[in-house]
Amino acid sequence: VAHRELGLLLAESYTRRGQRDNVYQLLNSLVKKLPNDIPIKRRLLRCKQVFKNLEKTQQLVNDIKSLEGENGWQWRYEQARIWFVQDNFKNRYPQIISLLKENLLANPNDQASRTLLAAAYERAGQLRLAVSTYREALNRSPQDLRIIVPTVAALYKAKEYDHADEILRRAANEKLFHPELKKLELQSHLRRGESRSASDILENLLTNDPNNRSVCLSLALLKIRQNRFTEAGELLSKLKIQEPN
Incomplete structure (x- = not known):
């Protein structure tokens, strides 16, 4: 257990520093040293590199299933998640739904399976579900940003703007922060024609990420709509300096 915990802490440290290759190499090494450790296998399945080898990806899930048993929930979740991100999602969709519903039937508090189930419905175009x-x-889980962000995004897709805005206001009052939440808040202000509030959000995003060309361009276009041409020109000049061609 100590070896696992130390390894996972080191993986998290690499992740925070953006050293994804180091994370992948470390977890591959740990899987070989700790072949019966389910948390290590599940953490490895979070690495994008593992999906370059679908046979290896599936083998990790099969290993978890062997360790956990047919009635286990972790292999079901990981199998559903792997099928969810693959190109053959449409063919696997009924199996994904079945696996996640089995998890929720066994444990109604399984929020990871519930959120993935919602995402699967969304990808399949079943927006109401x-x-x-x-x-x-x-x-x-009213304060869980991993749930708040996709919920608001889905509500916008469904044109349930009032409910989405209510969730955004509550999140703001509770001082919950996530970059994607700010982008959704930006959409809300733009939809309501609140250009000043939208501008404030874009300026904050640009302050936190000065080299974000998309945010810089969006802010410049908004300044033009506000007839603030001097500020818009400065932003466009900044973009030109960043990429002269």
Whole structure:
């Protein structure tokens, strides 16, 4: 257990520093040293590099299933997640839904499976089911940003703007922060024609990430709409300096 915990802490440290290759190499090494450790295998399945070898990816899930047993929930979740991100999602969709519902039947508090179930509904175009499932997840974990962000995004897709804005206001009052949440808040202000509030958000985003060309361009365009041409020109000049060609 100590070896695992130390390894996972080191992996998290690499992740924070953006050293993804080091994370992947470390976890590959740990999987070989600790072949019966499910948390290490699950953490390895979070690495994008592992999906370059689908046979290896599937083998990790099979290993978890062997260790956990047929009735285990972790292999079901990981299998559903792997199928969810693959190109053959449409063919696997019924199996994904079945696996996640089995998890929720066994444990109604399984928020990871509930959120993935909502995302699967959303990807399949079943927006009404997606929204209702996200809502149930949010009711159970009202401050969880991993649930708040996709819930608001789905509500916008469903054109349920009032409910989405209510969630955003509550998150702001509770001082919950996530970059994606700020982008959704930006959409809300733009939809309501609140250009000053939208401008403030873009300026804060640009302060935190000065080299973000997309944010810089969006802010410049908004300044033009506000007839603030001098400020817009400065932003466009900054973009030109960053990429002269």
